[in-house]
Amino acid sequence: MSKSGHKIRLYNTLSKAKERFEPIDPDNVRMYVCGPTVYDYAHIGNARPAIVFDVLFRLLRQTYGADHVTYLRNITDVDDKINARAARDFPGVPLNEAIRKLTATTERQYQDDMKELGCLDPTRQPRATENIDEMIAMITTLIEQGHAYEAQGHVLFRVASFRQGEQTRYGELSHRSLDDMIAGARVEVAPYKKDPMDFVLWKPSDDDQPGWDSPWGNGRPGWHIECSAMSRKFLGPTFDIHGGGIDLSFPHHENERAQSCCANGTERMARIWMHNGFLQINGEKMSKSLGNFFTVHELLHGTKFGGRSWPGDVLRLAMLTRHYREPIDLSVDRLTEAERMLERWKRAMAASGLDFVEANRGACEALGPCSKLLAALSDDMNMAGVLTHLHRHAKASESGTRLHNAQRLFGSLNLLGIVSFDSMKNWQEATEKLQENADVDVEKITVAIAQRKAALAEKNWAEADRIRDQLASEGIRLTDSKDTETGERITRWEVVK
RNA sequence: GGCGCGGUGGGAGAGUGGUUAUCCAGCGGCCUGCAAAGCCGUGUACACCGGUUCGAAUCCGGUCCGCGCCUCCA
Numbered sequence: 001m002s003k004s005g006h007k008i009r010l011y012n013t014l015s016k017a018k019e020r021f022e023p024i025d026p027d028n029v030r031m032y033v034c035g036p037t038v039y040d041y042a043h044i045g046n047a048r049p050a051i052v053f054d055v056l057f058r059l060l061r062q063t064y065g066a067d068h069v070t071y072l073r074n075i076t077d078v079d080d081k082i083n084a085r086a087a088r089d090f091p092g093v094p095l096n097e098a099i100r101k102l103t104a105t106t107e108r109q110y111q112d113d114m115k116e117l118g119c120l121d122p123t124r125q126p127r128a129t130e131n132i133d134e135m136i137a138m139i140t141t142l143i144e145q146g147h148a149y150e151a152q153g154h155v156l157f158r159v160a161s162f163r164q165g166e167q168t169r170y171g172e173l174s175h176r177s178l179d180d181m182i183a184g185a186r187v188e189v190a191p192y193k194k195d196p197m198d199f200v201l202w203k204p205s206d207d208d209q210p211g212w213d214s215p216w217g218n219g220r221p222g223w224h225i226e227c228s229a230m231s232r233k234f235l236g237p238t239f240d241i242h243g244g245g246i247d248l249s250f251p252h253h254e255n256e257r258a259q260s261c262c263a264n265g266t267e268r269m270a271r272i273w274m275h276n277g278f279l280q281i282n283g284e285k286m287s288k289s290l291g292n293f294f295t296v297h298e299l300l301h302g303t304k305f306g307g308r309s310w311p312g313d314v315l316r317l318a319m320l321t322r323h324y325r326e327p328i329d330l331s332v333d334r335l336t337e338a339e340r341m342l343e344r345w346k347r348a349m350a351a352s353g354l355d356f357v358e359a360n361r362g363a364c365e366a367l368g369p370c371s372k373l374l375a376a377l378s379d380d381m382n383m384a385g386v387l388t389h390l391h392r393h394a395k396a397s398e399s400g401t402r403l404h405n406a407q408r409l410f411g412s413l414n415l416l417g418i419v420s421f422d423s424m425k426n427w428q429e430a431t432e433k434l435q436e437n438a439d440v441d442v443e444k445i446t447v448a449i450a451q452r453k454a455a456l457a458e459k460n461w462a463e464a465d466r467i468r469d470q471l472a473s474e475g476i477r478l479t480d481s482k483d484t485e486t487g488e489r490i491t492r493w494e495v496v497k
Numbered sequence: 498g499g500c501g502c503g504g505u506g507g508g509a510g511a512g513u514g515g516u517u518a519u520c521c522a523g524c525g526g527c528c529u530g531c532a533a534a535g536c537c538g539u540g541u542a543c544a545c546c547g548g549u550u551c552g553a554a555u556c557c558g559g560u561c562c563g564c565g566c567c568u569c570c571a
Contacts, residue, residue, distance in 0.1 A: 033571095034571075035571095036571085037569090037570085042571095043571090045570085045571055046570095046571055047571085048571065049571050050571085079569090080569085081569070081570095174500080174501090174566080174567090175500070175501070176499080176500050176501085176566090176567080177499095177500085179499090181499080181500085181567070223569090244571065245570080245571030246502090246565075246566080246571080247565080247566065247570060247571060248570080248571065249566080250500090250566065250567070251567085251568095252570095275571090276571070277502090277565090277571095278564090278565065278571075279571080280564090285564085285565085321509075321510075321520090322509090322510070323510085323511080325502095326502090326503080326510095327502085327503085327564070327565080329509095333508080333509080333521095334509075337508090337509070337520080337521065340521080341520075341521090382511075382512095383510095383511095384510055384511040384512085384518085384519070384520095385511070385512090385518085385519085387510085387511090387519070387520070388511085388518070388519045388520085389519095391519065391520060392519090395535095395536095398534090398535065398536090399535065399536065456530085459530070461530055461531070464530085464531090465530095465531070465532085468531095468532080477533075478532090478533085479532085479533050479534065480529075480532080480533080480534095481533095481534075481535090
């Protein structure tokens with residue numbers, strides 16, 4: 001049971017069912033998510049797992065306490081794509097230096113992008129190149145225990161050795177049998193493999209490739225081993241949640257799991273395996289060849305998508321308008337709808353008496369989510385249910401119990417990382433600034449409103465409308481409302497951009 | 498070829514063996530001198546064909562269509 005009383009249920013790819021989430025250690029809930037390979041700007045598809053698991057991170061922090069959750073997201077900075085890109089972008093520079101430059105810049109871009117999307121920093125973001133020793137140690141163990149073998153400078157994992165008695169365990173996660181995989185394999189099998197499914201743990205490096213000394217000569221790790229080595233180092237042999245995109249379930253996660261269980265002598269690597277669905281653009285798979293490939297940076301700052309840029313909070317909300325396990329279609333319509341929703345919520349909060357000034361920071365940040373919303377979120381992150389409750393609070397804060405619902409709305413949006421005290425403060429200041437900076441004569445407007453009020457009192461509709469139209473032509477919009485107590489007409493004005 | 502996922506009203510998107518999802522748009526009404534905003538009400542929806550059932554969009558079988566993975570990929 002969580003400290004705040006709600007029960008979290010999560011869908012486990014391994015069991016193909018929603019499971020009650022029971023942390024191994026409630027004082028240290030541990031989650032590992034596969035992070036980026038830093039060779040280029042993150043594309044918008046990369047943003048989905050970052051956002052989805054950030055929401056889960058926030059839910060876990062809310063449930064078990066902010067100091068009782070460890071979220072690890074790795075940085076893959078050794079990879080053949082990186083080598084190729086470094087050589088291309090930094091010709092004439094020694095490869096190691098070129099790689100360092102490339103990965104450092106790309107990683108910085110990634111961090112900036114994710115921050116703009118409202119993602120908290122994971123607890124740790126270990127780099128592969130800083131944990132080569134741990135990988136070598138793990139590979140050594142695997143060889144010693146007969147789970148791996150050396151062949152022509154390569155070290156390969158013996159897939160058939162991941163078993164329980166007579167029962168092979170390889171394929172349990174992605175739910176496919178070894179026979180199926182071999183039958184359906186379309187890749188040529190390297191001659192040094194004893195079995196077609198065996199995969200690389202370590203491979204030799206040429207002089208023009210990054211390499212590290214190892215018992216098997218100068219070489220570099222295979223892709224899968226880094227996650228096994230780093231998760232063990234920072235989270236231990238068995239942890240609570242392993243996340244990533246659905247495309248990673250095979251072979252990456254299958255391989256990770258085989259390596260870790262064999263090397264650690266454990267039955268399980270992670271208790272729950274979670275996978276987010278793929279992102280599409282206007283109904284098509286995003287790919288460079290289709291010309292519908294967009295980076296997070298382009299969406300945030302460029303004009304390639306829909307002819308304009310999109311704020312991080314809008315992108316985040318749009319990304320959360322579909323259940324994380326389903327494919328999501330990103331389109332201008334979806335973004336526009338998210339933007340309108342968000343705009344309405346912000347207006348509702350501001351109009352309901354929440355004032356985002358520094359003096360209120362502590363009180364605002366202490367506001368929590370509504371319990372029904374939390375229950376929906378805890379049900380395998382049922383965002384549709386979450387959105388329903390957000391709408392309810394927005395509606396109620398516009399009409400009924402205003403302040404209370406605005407507080408719930410803020411507390412909920414804040415939990416989801418869609419708004420924060422600072423983002424609302426900036427929004428509020430920007431709105432005020434728009435009024436202040438606009439080239440308007442407040443005195444004149446005040447007089448005009450008074451004149452219109454007088455005209456209205458005489459039921460001189462024509463004159464009243466003329467004044468309103470005149471102001472409208474100057475970019476000032478008047479809106480009337482009634483004082484709920486006295487019934488008196490209240491006229492507000494705002495600058496229309 | 499193998500494995501898997503999905504097809505819900507004009508659009509988005511949940512859920513569920515019998516009871517309003519929700520949001521946007523539309524329509525009707527309230528409020529308003531009129532606007533704007535807001536409020537209330539409103540939809541022949543659940544790919545197709547069979548089967549189980551008192552009752553299925555929800556369970557079972559089949560068909561069609563779309564998609565993903567099996568190769569770097571979030």
